[in-house]
Amino acid sequence: IMSKGTVVLAYSGGLDTSCILVWLKEQGYDVIAYLANIGQDEDFEAARKKAESLGAKKIFIEDLRKEFVEDFIWPSVQANAVYEDRYLMGTAIARPCIARRQVEIARKEGAQFVSHGATGKGNDQIRFELTCYALYPEVKIIAPWRIPEFYNRFRGRKDLMEYAQSQAPPDLYLMTKNPADSPNEPDVLEMEFRNGVPIKVTNETNGISKNAPLEIFSYLNEIGGKHGVGRIDIVENRFIGMKSRGIYETPGGTILLKAHLDIETFTMDKEVRRIKQGLGIKFSELVYNGFWYSPECDFVRHCIAKSQENVEGKVQLSVFKGQVYILGRESPKSLYNEELVSMDVQGDYDPCDASGFIRINAVRLREHHRLQGFSGKKQ
Amino acid sequence: IMSKGTVVLAYSGGLDTSCILVWLKEQGYDVIAYLANIGQDEDFEAARKKAESLGAKKIFIEDLRKEFVEDFIWPSVQANAVYEDRYLMGTAIARPCIARRQVEIARKEGAQFVSHGATGKGNDQIRFELTCYALYPEVKIIAPWRIPEFYNRFRGRKDLMEYAQSQAPPDLYLMTKNPADSPNEPDVLEMEFRNGVPIKVTNETNGISKNAPLEIFSYLNEIGGKHGVGRIDIVENRFIGMKSRGIYETPGGTILLKAHLDIETFTMDKEVRRIKQGLGIKFSELVYNGFWYSPECDFVRHCIAKSQENVEGKVQLSVFKGQVYILGRESPKSLYNEELVSMDVQGDYDPCDASGFIRINAVRLREHHRLQGFSGKKQ
Amino acid sequence: IMSKGTVVLAYSGGLDTSCILVWLKEQGYDVIAYLANIGQDEDFEAARKKAESLGAKKIFIEDLRKEFVEDFIWPSVQANAVYEDRYLMGTAIARPCIARRQVEIARKEGAQFVSHGATGKGNDQIRFELTCYALYPEVKIIAPWRIPEFYNRFRGRKDLMEYAQSQAPPDLYLMTKNPADSPNEPDVLEMEFRNGVPIKVTNETNGISKNAPLEIFSYLNEIGGKHGVGRIDIVENRFIGMKSRGIYETPGGTILLKAHLDIETFTMDKEVRRIKQGLGIKFSELVYNGFWYSPECDFVRHCIAKSQENVEGKVQLSVFKGQVYILGRESPKSLYNEELVSMDVQGDYDPCDASGFIRINAVRLREHHRLQGFSGKKQ
Amino acid sequence: IMSKGTVVLAYSGGLDTSCILVWLKEQGYDVIAYLANIGQDEDFEAARKKAESLGAKKIFIEDLRKEFVEDFIWPSVQANAVYEDRYLMGTAIARPCIARRQVEIARKEGAQFVSHGATGKGNDQIRFELTCYALYPEVKIIAPWRIPEFYNRFRGRKDLMEYAQSQAPPDLYLMTKNPADSPNEPDVLEMEFRNGVPIKVTNETNGISKNAPLEIFSYLNEIGGKHGVGRIDIVENRFIGMKSRGIYETPGGTILLKAHLDIETFTMDKEVRRIKQGLGIKFSELVYNGFWYSPECDFVRHCIAKSQENVEGKVQLSVFKGQVYILGRESPKSLYNEELVSMDVQGDYDPCDASGFIRINAVRLREHHRLQGFSGKKQ
Structure with missing residues (x-):
């Protein structure tokens, strides 16, 4: 035949x-x-x-x-991809x-x-x-x-x-422990990032350390799973227009998201962050809908990667009973300026400027109020 | 004088x-x-x-x-306001x-x-x-x-x-217990929403029930606080362009956010949700920056309120060790259609349509691939 | 049979x-x-x-x-709908x-x-x-x-x-004259808007006036056509992912777009305008793709209509040789404040405030510059 | 002293x-x-x-x-910058x-x-x-x-x-002729683009050709000015929140905008275009408000420049009586596929796929309609 x-x-x-x-x-x-x-x-x-x-x-x-972690998960971490x-x-x-x-x-x-x-x-x-x-x-x-x-x-x-x-029986989850049964002691991790992706994770409790992408990701899955991190029960909107229930567990991904969000906000300019946040939402929709390989997803990934050039530093966090708690962060490229923000150092910042800033921002609001009692305008 | x-x-x-x-x-x-x-x-x-x-x-x-809850917190719940x-x-x-x-x-x-x-x-x-x-x-x-x-x-x-x-000493938090010291038994709540705001909360563990806005919010603060929900340690971008560290606790607000997100996705059309998500981010920026009373915030609030007309139903959730777990939801206005989504009922849905859907979505992607070996075009 | x-x-x-x-x-x-x-x-x-x-x-x-004009064209005018x-x-x-x-x-x-x-x-x-x-x-x-x-x-x-x-032969166009052959004298119109839609058009050259929606729209088509307004030759992206060439004429619609844009910017708050501009682009994509009757297009139309409540007043314009020139505008609800903007009246506005406004806006930019020579930060 | x-x-x-x-x-x-x-x-x-x-x-x-054209105008052309x-x-x-x-x-x-x-x-x-x-x-x-x-x-x-x-007297304009007095014969130009910026302009009427950035821009100003292109009378929103009237003439810029829009849509993927359109609006706001030198404007410029890599080809256009008419375009990198779009060639495209595409897009709309007569749902 x-x-x-x-x-x-x-x-x-x-x-x-x-x-x-x-x-x-x-x-x-x-x-x-x-x-x-x-x-x-x-x-x-x-x-x-x-x-x-x-x-x-x-x-x-x-x-x-290896390629799954490096080519697919890492760009998603950079994007803070959440659908x-x-x-x-x-x-x-x-x-x-x-x-x-x-x-x-x-x-x-x-x-x-x-x-x-x-x-x-x-x-x-x-x-x-x-x-x-x-x-x-x-x-x-x-x-x-x-x-x-x-x-x-x-x-x-x-x-x-x-x-x-x-159905969602208690034993549906394969990777994560039930938080009720998880350890009563946290694991405290330090995650180091460069270009918006993790390059090292160290468990401060026992000194275990990983620095290859696959090892890092596997270890985060292990730790997250041990503490019951990343379980969700949601109704989501499929691309084809139906709502469906989904029960997911993403232990490593959840730790990565929290840690990346933290180091990103610490090191990225505020307005770049706003634009990048919008691109990250777009990226998430594209990926969810199956458009990873598309001109627009290529474009968005390129833009997001560009935004990550200074996303570098260390985040300390605690994993405990289904939660990830950020404990602190440090970075050689942070825009956080302790002196600038401090009350006891005036430095270059003149508080009087804030008065002008506020009054100019109020110009429009005051006009709006005034003009609720309208009168004719011509131009 | x-x-x-x-x-x-x-x-x-x-x-x-x-x-x-x-x-x-x-x-x-x-x-x-x-x-x-x-x-x-x-x-x-x-x-x-x-x-x-x-x-x-x-x-x-x-x-x-009372007015704080009804006029300010409730619209923020509708917006899923997060900065x-x-x-x-x-x-x-x-x-x-x-x-x-x-x-x-x-x-x-x-x-x-x-x-x-x-x-x-x-x-x-x-x-x-x-x-x-x-x-x-x-x-x-x-x-x-x-x-x-x-x-x-x-x-x-x-x-x-x-x-x-x-500083962030352990006793910085006033409203929330340390999750490590919180009860080993969850509280299970049912929250009922109408127009995107809670109208009733019932503690399924002990039958306690609240249905006035202030009482609902206070009770959620109490339960959230008891279980250590809603603590964060972040660096944020102030409006004036500085980064500053903030340590916050929002126990009731965190429960409300999780529950509202769930009932909203359950009852709101997918594409309305996308547009509304963008408006919610805008709302959050406006409120953070101090523009609650502004024409644009009025406008955005109006649009968001409109989007909430069918956000109605009940969410079951468990509060435990710093986390809020959604257990289920029901609604008279849900767009979730068990038959439509089910594998064992074909009903009105013809799986073959998906082939056409995918192929049409691929038209552009295939063209893009083909044209990487470029040739001249004229029109 | x-x-x-x-x-x-x-x-x-x-x-x-x-x-x-x-x-x-x-x-x-x-x-x-x-x-x-x-x-x-x-x-x-x-x-x-x-x-x-x-x-x-x-x-x-x-x-x-009549219903085409009132139910479909008017909302598109409010949206400044352009694909x-x-x-x-x-x-x-x-x-x-x-x-x-x-x-x-x-x-x-x-x-x-x-x-x-x-x-x-x-x-x-x-x-x-x-x-x-x-x-x-x-x-x-x-x-x-x-x-x-x-x-x-x-x-x-x-x-x-x-x-x-x-093909695109010279006689392809049915409604519009070739601008080369159009009159050497303009028609000067005054268009009056309320709620973002025209309620009256008057030809200042000859006193002709229309005030019912269908009559207004037909008259604008007539005048626009006479002067060759609204011809375009474009390549557009179809919903199904192909590019196609389109040759269109929209004489009345082009006049409406220009006039509406003008009265809208004159009467609408700047930040409301920004949000509404995004909604208008969304509306255009939805309508182009066939989703006029969809929950999201209903929602967007509702929001846009809300934004138009104060879009009211008169626009003077000249139609000539394929172009629409705005000559002026007036409104009882304008946010334009001649005194506020004038150089010779200081009034309530203190120019010194601008210094503070600028310096606060520069805080972030100066930090960014300073930190190009990085040093470690911790928080 | x-x-x-x-x-x-x-x-x-x-x-x-x-x-x-x-x-x-x-x-x-x-x-x-x-x-x-x-x-x-x-x-x-x-x-x-x-x-x-x-x-x-x-x-x-x-x-x-020279640097004004190359470093500032060219990126604005790539962005289709319009405030x-x-x-x-x-x-x-x-x-x-x-x-x-x-x-x-x-x-x-x-x-x-x-x-x-x-x-x-x-x-x-x-x-x-x-x-x-x-x-x-x-x-x-x-x-x-x-x-x-x-x-x-x-x-x-x-x-x-x-x-x-x-005031806006007739002789306010310095660069542009009154269209009423402009030549009765058009100039027909061919503009060649690479990376989204013009690299050559040829006047097909007289063979004059320019290929250095400053010469191209000056020539477009000359031709645009001769035909009265780019005059506007607007009310705009200043950054500080006032509305002000502005009367502008941008002859060369207007030709560039129209030509670039055309070649861009011809060569850029539809979904990349949508994202890039949003970035272009953001760029315009930033530049208008004075943030050319800011991290976010750097970022947006980088992304826009990336999007322009295939924006390459020639646009034919006619400049006449205040208007710019696109006559045609050609490109070695166009995504326009005459066969794909043609009625008489079926080729790889199966029209039946469109039925599935439409029906899947309608799933959500039909559900929405059905559920206007609500019934309880639980999940």
Whole structure:
């Protein structure tokens, strides 16, 4: 029988993508199974064997952990990326990372098709496919959960799997301890930043120190997880216009966000910060919606990276019972000027100037008040 | 001796404004002492006696707690007001409330002057004075901490007072317990909202319930304080362009922010939310900078209030060890549609539409990729 | 033969929608032809006869001119609606107006289907259909130019028709004279606004005056057309991500935009204006993309309308050789204060205050300069 | 008599700054007169003699025309800089250019003081002084029009001078012909851009061509002036909160704005354009308010420059009777794809995708409609 061509399938080792693997073969495709390791808890060798046994022509198990941290998480830290004020977008950031390698494999292996197990109502299908189209415009995408023959046949199982996730049982969380059961002693960390990304973390309690990106991030996940940091239960707005409930845990990301916010405000000019805050919100929307690889996201990332040039210094923080408390910060590039702000040093600052500043700011307000009793104007 | 006129002084009962009261009299003014009760822990009768003994011509002690909650805190809740991503602006919101009444008293008493004890490098002088100018454009403001004869004479004492505040000792916090010492059992609350403001709070642990604005807010402060919620240590950017360190506690405000964010996202259209988020940031900057009474803040408040018409429903949350955890929410006006979002009900939604949606979104991205190998275009 | 149901077709009387009418009947539908009169130059009676002869079951010719001006153009005037800095969106605004009535007819006539002649690459299909879905969520839409059986059969003809429009011959413009051939004498108009919309226009040259919305708008089209105002040749970005060339003429709209901008800046607070400018840009994007009937566009329109409460007064302008020149303006509600701004009256304004204002604004800039030679900071 | 020090005065040669020069000497300063040539029509040698005769210690006449165009006008062209939708900010851009050199001279000559003739109610004082403080933080600024001894003595003369400018007589305009008197034949130009700035202009009517920045800009001023392009009569909002009337002519700037807008939209991705449009508005506000030299304006300029990397190509335009008409454009880097947008080529684009795109965009709108008849939701 003639092959319809080769498809690179983003394979998880689970029931879901295993069904897809088999179904794609049934449809006449040669299937390359691709497993991305972005740090999830997974038995990759077992998954390899399973893919082999299901008839995968080739299997790629790719360790993307380092590039995930450096190329995707670090720019998100610089951006203070948060979607709709709460969601730290761990999943949203992972998709372009996974799809980027999948497309590289497809090109290298001469595959015209890629496939994935994302559902037809979610965000991941979009994040996945926009990345593929952006990096491999001619690619053809097979999304079984949007193909009636597939989903009518397998829907029952999917329902079951989804069902498990639609609830929020106490043991839903994999990375984080319940804060009620977390240690009664904090961990106190010092995080050092340069260019708006962490270059070192030191646990002041026990002297443990990490300075490679992946190690830093893993350690923050460990510490955050130990203290139950970063659990949220939210309703969010999907790109396709539905509201959905999401329960997330982002222990390391939460520590990073708090620490970065602090060192950033300490070192960045106030008005640059305002503009950058707007760009960060834009970045978050773009990433959530799947546009990591887009001209506008490139542009925004470039601008944000530029804003981080002086975001440098150390933040001391305590992690305890689900919370991150900032204890202090220092920086060689801070705009904080103790003398300027101090009451007991007048220095260069003349308090009388503030009177003029206030009165000029009030010109408009006083006019506004006066003109509530209107009279004709002409010009 | 001829009086220079009457001045209404925002009097706190402390050493600072007591010095000002005496100095204003020395300068030849009749002084009306005005104490605003916005919920702070204060012995108002002792303050009255002190003001009398220092020679105040009249004394007004005004209970502004109810109007502070209804007119100032509630609109801030609707706005999700946070300055620079972290500061909930308790102080910033109080200033226009206090100054508004001060101006009313000045008008009623025929006083041409108002005075206050805010320093010459801070934000409060601006918030205070812009409110006065906006509501009483002809008023004359005496700001002793910007007058050399005053501050050169009293600087020593001020230094002392400020010194106490420039440190962050463990007992700096007045309203909140240290989370390490807080109860090992959470309080579980249900908060009911209408028009984006709370109309009822019920403690599900003990059945206590409050439904008047001031009572609700006080109760949230109590519960938040008990569990150590809302402590922050930040560096912020003052309006006048300095960075300064601030240590704040906002227990009730923090619970309100988390609960409101949740019910808002649950009930508000996604795109309205995006626009409203921008208006909320604008609102926060305006309020922080002292422009509560300004045409633009009026305008923004009006728009935000409009956005809250359907922000209605109940939020369940747990308060524990410095954190607020959202447990669930319900609303008669939610846009959350369980069937629409569910995997096991296709209903009106056709997953195939998502393919078209994604491909159209990719048109631009694919063109962009294609045109990296440029060729001439003419039109 | 059993009917598949009734479809309300947006019929233009032209070849294009005539083909669709016949094809829909061939497919087994009862067809109601609906012609909207929004002011275009059309022989509606001839169109009615043609629709009858082609077998339309019913024909509705609806004069929407008044509601088009009042409900769609006036809010766009308030918004200073311009897409991508140049396009005044005459077409974009017309679509929701036309589709709104079409949906009303469909509901009244019990029709489950609506149809239109917009192409599959353009914006109009989106504007049309989003309106239908928003106002009649259960409606089924038949878009023949997206149905292969239809477009493969008729594409040839379409090509021909499109071809005529893809060029820009000198006689492409229907409403406006070539400025080179326009009169050598200007028309001088006085336009009176209230709530940000015109309530009267007077031609000062000949005394002609109009004060009903439709008459005002028609007269501005006439005068603008006579002087060649409002022609543009642009490349624009369609919602679906393509760039396309557009050649437009908007004579009346251009005069309205210039006059409204002038009276608005004259009467609106500076900071309200800034916020409203952002909302106007948002409004323009929404309307261009077809979201007139959406929660966010409702919200933005409400906010913009609020901002217009004091936009009131008269603007004098001259229309000449393709240009609109503002000559002056007057208003009972202007914030322009001749005395305040005058050099020869000091009044309430103390120039010395400006020194303080500038120095405080410079605090941040001087710190920034100073800290380019960095030294460690800690807090 | 002991000198109070040396002051560098921005000297114009006119009555106004001549009075200041003399007054500064009277006050005991050594005065260095500094004349900036930014292209204004001025007899610089006469001005030099006048300054000498008035007692200037030294005189600097500096030709800043080239750097004005390259360092200030070109970035403004990239930004499409327009304040409040209408004002092209010729003056606002000139101030930091002039003050920058003034500060260089002051540093070189060891002068601790700078001075200028800007009034106490205007924007120019702010633009001038913020530049000085930003580039020379220790400088002392003498602004005579804010010093009572000076302005009380000279106000009469100032009134007279200002009076002349507060009117708008037909001969107010210096650079532009009245469009009524302008040629009856257009000039047709081709402008070539690279990195968002013009690199060549060719007059297609007569073959004249310019390719150095200053020559290009001067030529555009000449052609624009000849055809009466760029006259406006507006009321604007000054930074200090007053509204003021301004009558401006910006012939070359207007042509540049129109041409740049066109080539930019032709070559820039739609979503990059949206973000960049917001940055351009921010840039305009910053520049208008005097913050050219500020961290945030540096940042915004950097981002805008980044966005211009592919803004490259040629624009054909006609200049006639006060108007600029775009005739066409071409670019090696355009995202305009004739095939993609064409009706007669389907190519890679499947019109059916648009159905899915629209339906997904409608999900939210239909839900919104449905839920106007609310029912309880819980999650």
